[in-house]
Amino acid sequence: MKKMYFLLALGCAGLMLLAGTSRFSRGNYGLVKGTPEIKSISGLAFGPDGILLVGDSKSATVFAIDTKDAASATQAPNIEIKNIDQKIAALLGTDAQNITIQDIAVNPISKNVYCAVQSGDGTPVLFKIAGDKIEAVSTKDVMFSSLTLNGAPSEEAKDKRGNSLRVSAISDIGFADGKVLVSGLSGQEFASTFRSIPFPFSDKQDQATLEIYHAAHGKYETLSPIRTFTTAEISGKKYLVASYTCTPLVLFPLDELKPGSHVKGRTVAEMGSGNSPIDMVTMKKGTESFLMMANSSRPVFKVKYKSIETFQGSLTTPVEENFATAGVDFVSLPVTNVIQLDKLDDTRMVLLQRRSNGSLDLWTSSERYL
Numbered sequence: 337m338k339k340m341y342f343l344l345a346l347g348c349a350g351l352m353l354l355a356g357t358s359r360f361s362r363g364n365y366g367l368v369k370g371t372p373e374i375k376s377i378s379g380l381a382f383g384p385d386g387i388l389l390v391g392d393s394k395s396a397t398v399f400a401i402d403t404k405d406a407a408s409a410t411q412a413p414n415i416e417i418k419n420i421d422q423k424i425a426a427l428l429g430t431d432a433q434n435i436t437i438q439d440i441a442v443n444p445i446s447k448n449v450y451c452a453v454q455s456g457d458g459t460p461v462l463f464k465i466a467g468d469k470i471e472a473v474s475t476k477d478v479m480f481s482s483l484t485l486n487g488a489p490s491e492e493a494k495d496k497r498g499n500s501l502r503v504s505a506i507s508d509i510g511f512a513d514g515k516v517l518v519s520g521l522s523g524q525e526f527a528s529t530f531r532s533i534p535f536p537f538s539d540k541q542d543q544a545t546l547e548i549y550h551a552a553h554g555k556y557e558t559l560s561p562i563r564t565f566t567t568a569e570i571s572g573k574k575y576l577v578a579s580y581t582c583t584p585l586v587l588f589p590l591d592e593l594k595p596g597s598h599v600k601g602r603t604v605a606e607m608g609s610g611n612s613p614i615d616m617v618t619m620k621k622g623t624e625s626f627l628m629m630a631n632s633s634r635p636v637f638k639v640k641y642k643s644i645e646t647f648q649g650s651l652t653t654p655v656e657e658n659f660a661t662a663g664v665d666f667v668s669l670p671v672t673n674v675i676q677l678d679k680l681d682d683t684r685m686v687l688l689q690r691r692s693n694g695s696l697d698l699w700t701s702s703e704r705y706l
Contacts, residue, residue, distance in 0.1 A: 363402065363479045364385070364402075365384075365385075365387065365400065365402075365481065365535065365536040366481050366536040366537060367387075367400065367402055367479035367480055367481050367536075368479065368480070368481065369477055369478070369479055369480075370477065370478070370480065371475060371476050371477060371478070372390075372399045372401065372475055372478070372480045372482060373395070374390060374392050374395075374399060374460055374475065375392055375394035375395045375460070376392050376393055376394035376395070376454070376458070376460055377390055377391070377392060377438050377439065377452035377454070377460040377462070378391045378392060378393040378394075378438070378439075378503075378505075378506040378507070378509075379391040379438075379439050379452075379506055379507070379508050379509040380439045380440070380441035380450055380452050380509070381441055381509045381510050381511050381516075382441055382442075382443055382444055382445075382511065383400060383511045383516065383535055384511075384535075385402075385406050385445070386402065386403045386404065386405045386406035386443055386445055386446065387400050387401065387402055387403070388400070388401045388403050388441070388443075388450060388462075389401075389509055389511060389516055390452075390462075391506035391508075391509040391518065392460075392506070393502060393503050393504065393505040393506045393520070394502065394503075395484070396484060396485045396488035396489075396502070396505045396506070397482050397483065397484045397485065398482065398483050398485070398506070398509065398516055398518060398533065398537075399480055399481070399482045400480060400481045400482070400516075400535065400536075400537065401475060401478055401479070401480045402478060402479040402480065403443070403450075403464075403473070405443055405445070405446045405448055405464070406445050406446065407445070407446055408445050408446070409445070409446050409447040409448075412447035412680050412681055412684070413447075413467060414684075414699075414700040415449065415465065415467070415468075415680075415686055415698055415699060415700045416468075416697070416698075416699050416700070417465065417468055417470070417697065417698045417699075418695050418697045419432075419695050419696060419697070420437075420465075420470070420688070420696055420697065420698045421435060421437065421696040422696075423470055424437070424451070424453055424463060424470060427463075427470065427472065428453075428455060428461065430455065430456070432696075434455060434456035435453050435454065435455055435456065436453065436454045437451060437452070437453055437675065437676065437688060437696075438452040438453065438454050438460070439451075439452045439676060440452075440676045440677075440678050440686065440688055440698075441678055442678045442679060442680055442686055444679075446466075447680060447681075448464055448465060448466045449464070449465040449466075449678070449686055449698070450462060450463070450464055450465075450473070451463040451464075451465060451470075462475065465698065481536065481537050482537070483516075483533060483537040483541065485505060485506075485518070485520075485531065485541070486541055486543065487522045487523055487524060487529075487543065488502070488505040488520075488521075488522060488523060489501035489502045489504075489505055489521050489522065489523045489527070490502070490523060493523065495559075501521050501523075501527070504520055504521045504561045505520045505521055505522075506518055506519075506520045507519045507520045507521070507561040507562055507563055507564075508520075508562060508563065508564050508565055510565065510566065510567065511535070512567045514534065514535060515532050515533060515534055515535060516531075516532075516533040516534075516535050517530070517531070517532055517533075517565070517567070517576075518530070518531040518532075518533065519531075519561055519562035519563075519565055519578065520561050520562075521559075521561050522543070522545070524545060525558075526545035526546070526547065526558040526559075526598060527545075527558065527559045527561070528545060528546040528547070528548075528557070528558050528559060528560060528561050528562065529543055529544070529545055529546065529561070530543070530544050530546055530562065530576065530588070530593055530599075531543050532544075532593060542593075542594065542595040543595060543596070544592075544593040544594060544595070544596070544597045544598070544599050545558065545597075545598045545599070546558065546562070546588065546598075546599055546600075546601060547598065547599070547600045547601070548580065548584060548586045548600070548601045548603055549584075549603045549650070549651060549652050550580070550582065550584050550603070551584065551603060551606040551651045551652075551653065551654055551655045551662055551663075552582050552583075552584070552606055552608075552609040552654075552655055553582070553654075554653075554654030556600075557580075560580055560581060561580075562578040562579070562580060563579055563580055563581055563612055563613045563614075564578070564579055564613045564614060564615050564616045564629070565577060565578040565579070565616065566616050566617060566618050566627070567590065568618050568625070568627070568641060570587070570641060570644055570645055571645050573589060573591075574589070574590045574591070575587045575588060575589055575590060576588040576589075576590055576593065577616070577618075577627060577644075578601070579607075579613035579616060579629060580613070581611075581612040581613070582609045582610070582611060582612070583606070583607040583608055583609070583611045583612070583613055583631065583634075584603050584605070584606055584607070584651075585603070585604055585605040585606075585607060585639070585663070585664065586601035586602065586603050586604065587601060587602045587604055587644070588601045588602075602650045603650055603651040603652075603663070604644055604647050604649075604650070604651070604663050604664045605639070605647075605651070605661070605662065605663035605664040605666065606651060606655050606660070606661055606662045606663055607629075607631075607634070607637060607661055607666060608634060608659050608660070608661050609658060609659055610633055610658075610659055611631050611632055611633040611634050612631065612632040612633070613629050613630070613631055613632075614629075614630040614631060614632060614674070614675065614676065614677075615629070615630045615676055615677045615678065616628065616629040616630075617677065617678060617679040617685060618641075618679070619679065619682060619683060619685070619706055620682040620683070621682070621683055621703060621706040624640065624641075624642065624706075625640075625641040625642075626638050626639065626640060626641065626706055627639040627640075627641060627644070628677070628685060628705075630674040630675070630676070630677045630687070631674075634668065635668045635669050635670065635671055635672045635674075636668075636669040636671045636672075636674055636677070636687075636705075637666045637667070637668060637669070638666060638667045638669055638705070638706075639664060639665075639666040639667075640665075643664050643665055643666075644664055647663060647664045649663075651663050669705055671687070671689070671701075671705070672689075673689055673690040673691070673692075674687050674688065674689045675688045675689065675690060675696075676688040680700060683702075683703045683706060684700050684701055684702065684703070685700070685701045685705070686698065686699075686700055686701075687699055687700075687701060
């Protein structure tokens with residue numbers, strides 16, 4: 337355990353322990369040198385030029401960190417790391433049961449995998465995985481910027497079941513068309529919120545509230561956050577493609593998500609209740625595009641965007657049977673217990689999967705899944 341705290345303080349840069357921030361010089365995208373005060377890591381995504389976006393629900397803040405990892409990889413090698421939790425835990429001087437892997441994100445330039453880990457005492461730590469090499473990422477004296485979200489739930493706010501609302505201030509994070517995209521909850525009456533934040537950060541952050549029809553629940557909802565999203569062009573129009581717990585798939589036209597607007601999404605599929613989506617990415621093979629989604633209680637789903645394009649309706653009535661599906665057809669792949677996934681390139685994904693023998697492995701999929 338002493339080794340873990342030594343690494344956290346000196347190698348991993350004390351994401352919580354180093355509270356002071358010193359700033360010396362200004363770089364690209366308005367970044368300044370210092371030590372970001374990251375209290376939790378709710379999600380990871382990459383912005384331009386190897387800049388890592390870190391969503392921190394605990395402080396309701398988005399951080400942009402220059403990883404200096406912008407050397408282009410012409411050919412991304414396959415990754416195969418068995419028992420990755422044990423290897424990371426060993427670097428922290430602890431056991432695998434004392435850590436949780438919160439998220440992974442592939443740097444689209446270098447193809448290195450970044451991994452957010454939470455230790456048993458809640459300390460967040462970043463790792464970079466290049467090939468079979470795992471190393472801690474220091475966030476001490478790095479170039480970074482940050483933006484605190486407007487209108488986030490208070491630290492004391494609870495839902496009707498007594499669960500903290502603040503932990504869902506940031507439920508997912510992405511980057512598209514020069515903007516940081518953030519889903520989550522706000523402290524407003526219609527709590528489900530989508531934020532579109534111009535990057536480099538300024539004082540501007542656009543915020544829209546969301547409403548969906550949830551066929552598994554048989555009602556319209558505004559209080560549950562998007563759990564995972566991606567963006568896609570469907571029939572020549574750009575959409576936010578989002579999935580919620582239990583498990584509706586919903587389209588929101590991006591041009592309707594304007595500041596202060598309240599937008600009703602079009603529910604195009606119910607993919608089975610008793611489940612929560614974990615990650616989704618858009619893949620491509622030839623001229624065909626696919627939505628791939630990992631789930632907490634289901635295998636990985638594959639949806640053809642062509643099927644979404646041809647489905648013109650919207651689900652507005654309840655599904656008749658528990659765990660039933662409706663709307664756009666999808667395929668369940670023979671890949672279960674996937675805890676995280678991200679896109680390595682157009683035809684391959686990086687998956688974190690709990691195997692049937694108990695091993696937690698990070699590996700690369702092949703085109704056969706498309």
